Amino acid sequence: MSLRLSSPTDYEALLNDYDTWLFDCDGVLWRGDQVIDGVVQVLNILRRRGKKVVFVTNNATKSRKSYKKKFDQVGLEAHVDEIYGSAYAAAVYISSVIKLPKDKKVYVIGQEGLEEELHDEGISFLGGTDPADNTLDSFNLKDFTVDPDVAAVVCGLDTQINYTKLSKAFQFLTRNPECLFIATNEDSTFPSAHGLLPGAGSISAPLRFALGRDPVCTGKPANTMLDCVKAKINFDPKRTIMVGDRLNTDILFGQNGGLATLLVLTGITSEADITGPNASPIIPNFVTSSIGDFRVIESA
Amino acid sequence: MSLRLSSPTDYEALLNDYDTWLFDCDGVLWRGDQVIDGVVQVLNILRRRGKKVVFVTNNATKSRKSYKKKFDQVGLEAHVDEIYGSAYAAAVYISSVIKLPKDKKVYVIGQEGLEEELHDEGISFLGGTDPADNTLDSFNLKDFTVDPDVAAVVCGLDTQINYTKLSKAFQFLTRNPECLFIATNEDSTFPSAHGLLPGAGSISAPLRFALGRDPVCTGKPANTMLDCVKAKINFDPKRTIMVGDRLNTDILFGQNGGLATLLVLTGITSEADITGPNASPIIPNFVTSSIGDFRVIESA
Structure with a gap:
């Protein structure tokens, strides 16, 4: 009670x-x-x-630094070291818990904030905001080679989600059975100013379903x-x-x-x-x- | 055995x-x-x-007519009335099983083939291949009004899947609790010429996850x-x-x-x-x- x-x-x-x-x-x-x-x-x-x-x-779309700007904008006092986001938690998990070797990379489904946190933790990554992956052009496996250095796929909220990103992530995770599957969080929805929209958990859902496997989740x-x-x-x-x-x-x-x-x-x-x-x-x-x-x- | x-x-x-x-x-x-x-x-x-x-x-991306062309291309004899696809099954389910009233519409996550089968069954639809919905531009609920005549969301394999389509479908399904959620099929993957890619079940997975609800499935x-x-x-x-x-x-x-x-x-x-x-x-x-x-x- x-x-x-x-x-x-x-x-x-x-x-x-x-x-x-x-x-x-x-x-x-x-x-x-x-x-x-x-x-x-x-x-x-x-x-x-x-x-x-x-x-x-x-929130996995903003780094702590850019989340601080959100506090400034709405007129609330906050300091970067008071802010803990799921993108930061994912980056810390990769750098400090699994201790990804420096020659390995992460494939990102996510936005600038996630990339910024990975960068700040010294993690190499591909995908994310790369224009080549932010496209609705058709994806053909014939033109795609799996980079053997990709040792993890990390998936956050990504409003640029598309079939190329999902297909590439699926290849990394199936062709290399050691490849880790990490989600920043499993929120099914998120509250936008005008109502609920699909959340980060909905962005990793296609991979969960295609793989028949759940990600390690670093968010609440x-x-x-x-x-x-x-x-x-x-x-x-x-x-x-x-x-x-x-x-x-x-x-x-x-x-x-x-x-x-x-x-x-x-x-x-x-x-x-x-x-x-x-x-x-x-x-x-x-x-x-x-x-x-x-x-x-x-x-x- | x-x-x-x-x-x-x-x-x-x-x-x-x-x-x-x-x-x-x-x-x-x-x-x-x-x-x-x-x-x-x-x-x-x-x-x-x-x-x-x-x-x-x-296969939910091709109508029976266009699937016949696939047989022709690969040099196999087939007649349209020998072909049954999950897009056709979804259209027949909507027209003949739930008997959607003629003034109601379906929101489509899917490709031309699904639209063609819906059209042939006399079902009005929106979304699908509409250029307005095939975009990576950001989606804002402020600019979106739910069409009260949309009585079902039907979801097939859609390699143009994006956040706008998912967000619109999510609105139809949450703001109108009567709105039906239909999936052409739940295949987790499909075999392309060069390997497996995420299947139709992976395209409806974000909505399942965001809604916490399973669709009616019309495929095998x-x-x-x-x-x-x-x-x-x-x-x-x-x-x-x-x-x-x-x-x-x-x-x-x-x-x-x-x-x-x-x-x-x-x-x-x-x-x-x-x-x-x-x-x-x-x-x-x-x-x-x-x-x-x-x-x-x-x-x-």
């Missing part, structure tokens, strides 16, 4: 109990280009009280993402809370990592998903309608 | 026992543009002996395809045999329809898939290395 936050005392208690606050972004801090009401004030409250603030996003709810945060920031899991709008990514991620969890209803999850006979089995510790609700502390 | 055909008597017995011969095409009659050795002679033997010959293909192994054949041709299932190279489509299709089944090893399935501890649970009645093996009758 989740505790519904309502009185100023409830919000005060959370501020006293948790020193590190992990936030999902889309659907929690903003929707599309619109900051959710009260977020600026609430982040200020947290910073004034000396809380560590960390932004953990499955996988622990790879939390390992990334742990590598850079000291925090006590018992005094850390994950705030998110999705039960099967954000809340599960917090639970997998032994953190407290707070669900907000400004994004994907609605009241109907957490109450009644069809409620999800993933139960957050706390629920509030919006992160903006914490403003009640100051008006109290 | 399958019977391995080897002696002229084995092949004679099959010709005596079955009057109607259903053939898969890719991997059975040809690979890419290359006819498999002996196929011309074997089809001639069947026709000379008065057998009914039917071609049942999950679904009975919809056999219903199509039955509507046009009289045959006795007990004296009918399905010849194919895929266990989970062709052979299962024959079994689902109560037909005898013959597996050939010129396509997807290899010896290793049907023998030993990891053999498939789908067991054909008969196995031969190639349909060309039936030539032994004439040289005997």
Whole structure:
């Protein structure tokens, strides 16, 4: 059973109990280009009280640097080293967990942000934004040679997805059985400013289906993402809370990592998903309608 | 346990026992543009002996008329009314099974062949080969209005697959909960002349994943395809045999329809898939290395 936050005392208690606050972004801090009401004030409250603030996003189209620009644009304070994205987690996974040898390469289905993170981790890659792969021209295997140095395919959200990219990735993964299949995240959808669109999980779905094999996933709810945060920031899991709008990514991620969890209803999850006979089995510790609700502390 | 055909008597017995011969095409009659050795002679033997010959293909990119041209090109005799494709089955399913009202439309992810079959069945459609939907330009929901007359999304192999098509289909299917989700077939791959590429099942996979919902499938192994054949041709299932190279489509299709089944090893399935501890649970009645093996009758 989740505790519904309502009185100023409830919000005060959370501020006293948790020193590190992990936030999902889309659907929690903003929707599309619109900051959710009260977020600026609430982040200020947290910073004034000396809380560590960390932004953990499955967004795989932006590097941390360009995600920082998104914060600037919408008028929210954030620092690059507070931002952890699934593209960064994928790059760190490749460079530091599997320790890809320097002479090996990665085939990318994804956008600039993923390429930027791979580059910053010193990983060679092909595909991605290469104009040769961003085409609707027909793909013929006759004209294609598998580069034997490609040791992994990494797949993030890619709105330039096309049959050439899928076919090339499929060749790397089938002709070399050692080739790793990595997905930045498995979000089925993502909330654009004007509604839901297919997410990164939908972009890797054709390969999953064609291969009959699931990728290693580096985004929430996988622990790879939390390992990334742990590598850079000291925090006590018992005094850390994950705030998110999705039960099967954000809340599960917090639970997998032994953190407290707070669900907000400004994004994907609605009241109907957490109450009644069809409620999800993933139960957050706390629920509030919006992160903006914490403003009640100051008006109290 | 399958019977391995080897002696002229084995092949004679099959010709005596079955009057109607259903053939898969890719991997059975040809690979890419290359006819498999002996196929011309074997089809001639069947026709000379008065057998009914039917071609049942999950190919959804060609209409029956254009699939006939493929037979002509490779030098095989075939008539349009002997050809049953999954695009045709999808069109017949929409026009005759669900009886889509004439004022309703279908959104197409697919190629000319699917459009041609829909047109021939009198079904209005949008998407498909429309240049507006065959683009890698970015898709913004702000510029898109859901046409309330779209009552189904039909998805076949589409080598022009892109984010605009997926996003539009996703909108039709989520904003109108009554909207039907139909796939021509669920083949994970298809055999091109130079190797396997992602198949129609991989093209509908992003929508399945984003929606968390499976489509109605009109291709093999679904009975919809056999219903199509039955509507046009009289045959006795007990004296009918399905010849194919895929266990989970062709052979299962024959079994689902109560037909005898013959597996050939010129396509997807290899010896290793049907023998030993990891053999498939789908067991054909008969196995031969190639349909060309039936030539032994004439040289005997």
